[in-house]
Amino acid sequence: MEKKAARNLFIxxxxxxxxxxxxxxxxxxxxxxxxxxxxxxTEEVVLGKRVWHKYNCNDCHTILGIGGYxxxxxxKVYSLRGENWLRLFLKNPESPDPRRRKMPxxxxxxxxxxxxxxxxxxxxxxxxxxxxxxxxxxAKVTGVPLExxxxxxxxxxxxxxxxxDLCHRIGGQGGIIGxxxxxxxxxxxxxxxxxxxxxxxxxxxxxxxxxxxxxxEDEVQALxxxxxxxx
Amino acid sequence: xIYESQKVAxxxxxxxxxxxxxxxxxxxxxxxxxxxxDPLIGIIPFNTARAIHTNLLVVWMLFGFMGGTYYVVxxxxxxxxxxxxxADLQFWLLLIGGLVGVIGFLFGWTAGxxxxxxxxxxxxxxxxxxxxxxxxxxxxxxxxxxxxAVQGLLLGGVVMLAVMWLFAIPFFKNLTFDYYYWWWxxxxxxxxAWELIAASLMAFIxxxxxxxxxxxxxxxxxxxxxxxxxxxxxxxxxxxYWIGTPGYWLWWGGIFSALETVPIVLMVLDTxxxxxxxxxxxxxxxxxxxxxxxxxxxxxxxxxMGMVHTLPxxxxxxxxxxxxxxxxxxxxFGAYAMLILTVVYYALPKLKGLTQFxxxxxxxxxxxxxxxxxxxxxxxxxxxxxxxYMQRGLGIEFLTVQEFMRPWFIAVLxxxxxxxxGVVIYIVDVLKIATHKPE
Numbered sequence: 128m129e130k131k132a133a134r135n136l137f138i139x140x141x142x143x144x145x146x147x148x149x150x151x152x153x154x155x156x157x158x159x160x161x162x163x164x165x166x167x168x169t170e171e172v173v174l175g176k177r178v179w180h181k182y183n184c185n186d187c188h189t190i191l192g193i194g195g196y197x198x199x200x201x202x203k204v205y206s207l208r209g210e211n212w213l214r215l216f217l218k219n220p221e222s223p224d225p226r227r228r229k230m231p232x233x234x235x236x237x238x239x240x241x242x243x244x245x246x247x248x249x250x251x252x253x254x255x256x257x258x259x260x261x262x263x264x265x266a267k268v269t270g271v272p273l274e275x276x277x278x279x280x281x282x283x284x285x286x287x288x289x290x291x292d293l294c295h296r297i298g299g300q301g302g303i304i305g306x307x308x309x310x311x312x313x314x315x316x317x318x319x320x321x322x323x324x325x326x327x328x329x330x331x332x333x334x335x336x337x338x339x340x341x342x343x344e345d346e347v348q349a350l351x352x353x354x355x356x357x358x
Numbered sequence: 359x360i361y362e363s364q365k366v367a368x369x370x371x372x373x374x375x376x377x378x379x380x381x382x383x384x385x386x387x388x389x390x391x392x393x394x395x396d397p398l399i400g401i402i403p404f405n406t407a408r409a410i411h412t413n414l415l416v417v418w419m420l421f422g423f424m425g426g427t428y429y430v431v432x433x434x435x436x437x438x439x440x441x442x443x444x445a446d447l448q449f450w451l452l453l454i455g456g457l458v459g460v461i462g463f464l465f466g467w468t469a470g471x472x473x474x475x476x477x478x479x480x481x482x483x484x485x486x487x488x489x490x491x492x493x494x495x496x497x498x499x500x501x502x503x504x505x506x507a508v509q510g511l512l513l514g515g516v517v518m519l520a521v522m523w524l525f526a527i528p529f530f531k532n533l534t535f536d537y538y539y540w541w542w543x544x545x546x547x548x549x550x551a552w553e554l555i556a557a558s559l560m561a562f563i564x565x566x567x568x569x570x571x572x573x574x575x576x577x578x579x580x581x582x583x584x585x586x587x588x589x590x591x592x593x594x595x596x597x598x599y600w601i602g603t604p605g606y607w608l609w610w611g612g613i614f615s616a617l618e619t620v621p622i623v624l625m626v627l628d629t630x631x632x633x634x635x636x637x638x639x640x641x642x643x644x645x646x647x648x649x650x651x652x653x654x655x656x657x658x659x660x661x662x663m664g665m666v667h668t669l670p671x672x673x674x675x676x677x678x679x680x681x682x683x684x685x686x687x688x689x690x691f692g693a694y695a696m697l698i699l700t701v702v703y704y705a706l707p708k709l710k711g712l713t714q715f716x717x718x719x720x721x722x723x724x725x726x727x728x729x730x731x732x733x734x735x736x737x738x739x740x741x742x743x744x745x746x747y748m749q750r751g752l753g754i755e756f757l758t759v760q761e762f763m764r765p766w767f768i769a770v771l772x773x774x775x776x777x778x779x780g781v782v783i784y785i786v787d788v789l790k791i792a793t794h795k796p797e
Contacts, residue, residue, distance in 0.1 A: 141591070179470065191600060198756075
């Protein structure tokens with residue numbers, strides 16, 4: 128090949144591929160509104176995105192898998208954690224466990240938290256071609272599979288929403304300040320557990336665990352049912 | 359060196375080296391945060407440090423490219439620079455802009471888009487700096503009667519760099535569009551504009567180093583870059599798998615990004631062929647090492663590591679994990695850091711009129727940096743594979759998995775400390791050569 132032919136290859140190759148790329152871009156523009164539900168892209172969601180930018184969240188967290196790899200991905204955080212959890216966490220993200228990686232408290236206002244959650248909710252519904260993928264197998268959390276009755280699911284929800292996992296762990300997931308609860312159902316009875324949750328100091332005066340007196344009786348019952356199933 | 363105005367490149371090279379060193383220091387701060395609880399969380403949290411680490415990279419590479427261009431263009435155009443004053447002005451603007459950006463990050467002045475954190479005011483300032491640069495380079499080329507491929511492609515690369523940067527400026531309401539055009543900057547820079555600049559600078563050095571005919575070198579330069587752009591432009595699609603864009607990108611992106619390896623293989627072969635068929639004795643062993651090392655590392659870091667994890671079937675599991683960090687470090691180092699160091703080790707001694715100088719330090723820099731960056735990249739890679747398997751494959755919670763990756767983060771730290779020694783020797787070497795007084 129002569130130099131001139133090489134130059135033509137360069138010019139025409141670039142022109143043709145740019146044209147294809149622009150064509151694909153136009154088509155992408157046509158399909159994105161539906162795939163990202165732009166009808167639900169409200170002013171509040173946009174303001175939430177601005178909060179996301181203002182605190183430079185994206186340099187620790189990934190979202191749609193892009194950003195810093197220091198902290199969990201935010202794409203599905205809304206469906207994974209739920210609104211209540213997010214509100215509590217964003218208000219005070221610091222883990223009491225000194226050995227765990229921490230998120231600094233950004234001192235977000237309630238208004239900012241609301242907008243940010245609206246943003247996460249909108250992102251959650253983006254059609255991402257099924258990313259992140261469903262795990263191939265789910266690592267076994269406890270020795271015995273949980274029987275997922277309504278009461279157990281409710282209890283699990285109470286456990287998650289109140290961030291018990293900051294101190295306790297189940298099947299290797301969670302904090303290391305409090306005892307491991309993976310087999311707590313073998314060791315403790317329902318009544319003992321519910322007494323502990325409502326007033327930990329009545330059982331162990333030296334404990335660091337805070338009292339969860341704000342939980343309703345129903346919630347405590349659900350939580351201990353869930354815990355006693357962990358064997 | 360033939361033309362007086364080429365000397366403007368010296369200060370570009372010096373600042374480039376110093377910012378490179380700062381980038382490595384901030385990198386060490388970052389990896390420490392992965393390993394131990396972070397005592398600096400209130401002063402310089404991870405996100406701020408990451409913004410500084412990545413933006414320093416861009417700034418020191420821009421200094422390197424611009425310095426290299428100011429060295430090459432007069433010699434290619436066979437004339438002095440159009441304006442040495444503009445080149446000086448542009449240097450100071452870039453330096454001040456870079457420093458304001460970095461200090462601004464420390465005070466939370468950010469646009470909050472990863473890698474493009476510079477606030478919008480500074481982004482426009484970058485546009486001005488680059489326009490001055492393009493104007494100066496273009497006017498120099500216009501002065502000449504001869505229009506070489508090296509000049510043309512270099513100018514093309516710089517113009518493309520500027521055009522793509524415009525997509526970094528607006529605020530996007532829709533996150534999917536935000537990232538769609540975010541990649542027009544990130545991807546089309548590193549797999550487009552920067553490749554044009556880097557390959558042209560490398561072609562110039564190969565011409566001078568090996569004495570192979572210009573016809574031959576420039577022909578292969580055209581072919582390489584034709585393949586870079588034909589594969590790389592549509593190859594942007596390998597970033598459009600999971601961000602809300604249509605499913606056909608898995609095909610377009612997957613196929614074209616696999617083809618992106620072809621031009622890089624060709625670059626390795628070209629480099630080796632030019633060296634083999636050299637027309638003059640290669641006396642500068644150090645530049646030869648950097649040139650060949652750059653081609654090989656470029657191939658490994660960018661082509662091999664890149665191709666492996668942009669296959670959609672693999673990327674589904676590795677996307678958003680430390681595998682990307684592994685690829686990022688190896689690719690940037692091989693494709694661009696080594697290229698700039700090649701240019702500096704070629705041009706700087708010539709600018710100072712040194713026909714011979716002690717190359718021992720330069721060889722130390724070469725071997726330390728190459729081995730340590732391999733350590734860093736591979737350790738990140740293992741951490742990323744653990745993360746992909748445990749977090750994505752087994753569904754184990756993020757922070758729990760991070761505990762299992764800790765030994766590999768420690769390996770990154772060890773590599774980083776070694777690399778830091780390399781970069782310190784490099785800065786000392788650059789300063790020694792740059793401040794050399796003729797006897």
